[in-house]
Amino acid sequence: MSKRGDMRRRRLLAAAASRFWHQGYGSTSLADIARDAEVPLGNVYYYFRTKQDIAAGVADIFVAETQTMLEEVAEAESDPRRRVISLLRRLSQSSRSRVEHGCPISLAVRDFKADAPQAASRAAQSFELLTGFIGRELQRTGSRPSVALAKAREIIVEWQGGISLAHALGDATVLAESFRRAEQRLLKV
Template sequence: MAARRNVAGSKRERLTQAAVDLAHRQGFRKTTLAEIASESGVPLGNVYYYFKTRDDVGEAILSCREDQAAQQQLQFDQLPEPRARLAAFIDSTVANAAMVSQYGCPMGSLSAEMMKEGGHLAELSRSLFATPLAWMEAQFRAMGCKDDAGDLALQLLASLQGAMLLTHSFHEPSILQREGARLIGWLEAI
């Protein structure tokens, strides 16, 4: 039951969620612990009960985004056809075009930033795209593309990530929409 959740868990969740949102909107580096605390309705000093250091917050952000991606894949896996699963992935990406044009891809921009953060966070962020890429490859293999499933997955993920980067840079949702439509056509021709 929801009522069974203790207060500590709820507060940690709120802090994490605020950190994830703020990191997406203005970047992790730019986001202060005071902002995260304020957005969560938690006093600044109390943050350190849940996170020993600022880097710990970064870890929580990364693992939250990984969980989100994994959960999304479980959704798509309920579709019977692998091609339909990939199409659903593309569609759901395009559906966020407005958000992407404002703040960039939640995973792509996080990866780029954490890689420059260096140290522990850079290492952790290197696994951000591993699961999604493997999932895509599995779908292509299930479609019968035995030999080039890896290449196709790379091509699809790179196209989407690049389109999202340009969508953000130009602040134009239509860029992602155009590339998404093209990729849907490309997928059906395979």
């Protein structure tokens, strides 16, 4: 694919990710995505045969961004607890948008399930990556694997639950409290 074509493909995926997040997968048309990406509707089919293919591309972005974030955290910190705390702080940087719109990954997993189940599974891999990273880091502190995995899941549930409730109530304090509780749990490990 040419450089220009690659740029159009990325614009289409960015437009789709934004639309899916803000108005839902089912309510988003290919015409909406094309218009937002400033790509003629007929050209969308050159890059993606179906809306499900676009969903798969969006899911790939979520996974790639999660992997990149985890690599950056691992490079910046050597202490396992500090790595997890650094990760939580990175996640908290997007709190405002999460309070306004919810979590784009969890919404994609939910919305893709019926029409694009492979894309839903792929998007869910972001949560698996986060849970695995936290679990491995907690094992490095001396926790047994089963305890570390349970604690990692607890942290992800705390974060996602905080997003859900903060979004429902329109209250950023709820999400800030979730991050504080997650950090406090880490200090007890």
